Amino acid sequence: MPPNNLNSMRIQPRDRFGFGSRAGFTLMEIMVGMGVLGMLLFTMYRLVGTQLMALQNTRDSQLESVAMDGLVRYVQGVLNNLPLHQTDVLRGFPHVFGMAPADELQWTARPGLALLTSAAPEEDYALTLTIQPKTATSRLQDLGIRRRLLTEPDSAYDWIPILANVFALEFRYFQPSLGWWVERWDDANARPTLVRMKIWRRASDEPFEIVLPVPSARVRQ
Amino acid sequence: MRHSCRRRSRGGFILLEAMLATAIFAMAILALARCIEGGLLAGVVQREDSRARRALLNRMRELEFGAQPYADITSGLELKGEFTGMLLKQFVVPLELTDQNKKIVDGLLEVTLEVSWPGGGGSRASKQLKFYAYPAAG
Numbered sequence: 001m002p003p004n005n006l007n008s009m010r011i012q013p014r015d016r017f018g019f020g021s022r023a024g025f026t027l028m029e030i031m032v033g034m035g036v037l038g039m040l041l042f043t044m045y046r047l048v049g050t051q052l053m054a055l056q057n058t059r060d061s062q063l064e065s066v067a068m069d070g071l072v073r074y075v076q077g078v079l080n081n082l083p084l085h086q087t088d089v090l091r092g093f094p095h096v097f098g099m100a101p102a103d104e105l106q107w108t109a110r111p112g113l114a115l116l117t118s119a120a121p122e123e124d125y126a127l128t129l130t131i132q133p134k135t136a137t138s139r140l141q142d143l144g145i146r147r148r149l150l151t152e153p154d155s156a157y158d159w160i161p162i163l164a165n166v167f168a169l170e171f172r173y174f175q176p177s178l179g180w181w182v183e184r185w186d187d188a189n190a191r192p193t194l195v196r197m198k199i200w201r202r203a204s205d206e207p208f209e210i211v212l213p214v215p216s217a218r219v220r221q
Numbered sequence: 222m223r224h225s226c227r228r229r230s231r232g233g234f235i236l237l238e239a240m241l242a243t244a245i246f247a248m249a250i251l252a253l254a255r256c257i258e259g260g261l262l263a264g265v266v267q268r269e270d271s272r273a274r275r276a277l278l279n280r281m282r283e284l285e286f287g288a289q290p291y292a293d294i295t296s297g298l299e300l301k302g303e304f305t306g307m308l309l310k311q312f313v314v315p316l317e318l319t320d321q322n323k324k325i326v327d328g329l330l331e332v333t334l335e336v337s338w339p340g341g342g343g344s345r346a347s348k349q350l351k352f353y354a355y356p357a358a359g
Contacts, residue, residue, distance in 0.1 A: 043250060050257050058264045065271065174288050181288075193286040196279075198302070206303045211279040213286055 064201070067163055071143070072197075072210050074162070075129065078107060078114045079195060079214045088188035090214070092171050092195075097131070100168035100200070102141075103183075104130040108150060115147065116160060124150040131169045132159070141166050143199065168200040170207070176217075191217035262341065269346065273336045276304045277350040280311075280334050284354065291330055291356055300336075310335045316353070328357040 025033075082089050091106040106128045111120040114127065128146040133139065144161040148154070172181040173192035185192055191214050198207040234242075283289040294311040312333040318326045333351045340346030 040246075047250075047253055047257065051260075054257060054261050054264070058260075061264060061268060174283075174286065176287055179287070194282060194288055206305060209279065209303045210275060211282045211288075213282050218286075 068199070068208055071163055071199075072212070074113075075105075075195075075197065076212050078109070078127075079212055081109075081112070081114055082107065082191070082214065082216050084216050084219060090185065090191055092173055092183075092185040094171075094183045095130075097141075100203070101170040101198075102131050103169055103171045104128050105171050105195070105197075116145065126150045128157075129169075131166050140164075143169060163199075166199060166201060167203050167205075168198075168207070170198040172196040172198075193217045266341075266346075269338060269340075270348065272304060273307065273338065273346075273348040276300060276307055276309065276336050277334050277348060280309060281332075281350060281352060284332065291332065291354065297337075304336075307336050307338045310337075328355055330354045330356065 079090075086108075089108050093104045093106070095102045095104060106126065107114065108124050108126055109115050110124060111118045111122060115125055126148055129143070130146065131141045131143045132146075133141050142161040143163040143166040144159055146157040146159060148157040172183060172195070173185040174180075174194035174196070175182050176193050181196065182192075193214055195212045195214060196209070197212065198209050200207045280289065284291060291313045292311070293313055294309065297308040297310050300307045300309055312335075314331045314333075316326075316329040316331050318329055320326055330353065331351065332354050333349060335347055335349045337345045337347035
């Protein structure tokens, strides 16, 4: 076999499978392609990441809003249902815990909405809305209700957490005869016409603020 | 002619094609970014709206229960605390109404509360609450 024919036989398979010198990519082309692909993937990653973060923020915000609305409705329900002809049904005391307000709002109630259960013996109960640490050593606080029988000592209460991770809680009471807001309410024979509640979720945030009327205060005046 | 066909058969893209593809891709990315921005903005608008509602509700209760006077605040009152950045205006108009015997009913007020705050695009967003009050009832 002549030498020329041997050479053509060696070259033939390369051409048949497309590995000829014209069909491949240069290193530069591959690098540019990978660079573009990398940018695309990075952009998509950022987009998806932002979208997930936005969804998470929206969900957190909605949950917080629903929790606050529930708490406000509950406290308003308590104030609406204070017994009309009973004395000493509402008290408020200012406290400070770790340089932040940790006030207490106290009321007496019978089983029903204000007690958060109707399945309890028909007696008078003392309830206190306040904040307290999650555990004895925890720095995180929950907002909730201390519930006990009126005849039992102060320390013998059940704790019902309502709102998790609350930094501070403040109550102010509108005293109509003074025309001003006071930080303490211990007048057994009168009721404030308005109660202002402020809740700080974090130390750096502005508080959630709501003014709640006490309808029975007007009737008794 | 033959030369041109051979260049085309290499399978590469010409500059115009690459630019067109990049432009279409950029438009798609921009549209997606606008969607996400819109979603984020909707959350902010909802929060601001809820804050404004609460500011108006608090003010209405304070007026009804005597914690604030029924007086015009036309220049605007800067709110504090949670409502920082909001401006409250209050308009009180005595109503001149008569009953079925054409007797004048005194003391009825129409109160308009308006809260405004900086919105998007440099404009101010606002929310209004209008209600009737009868301070003489206590």
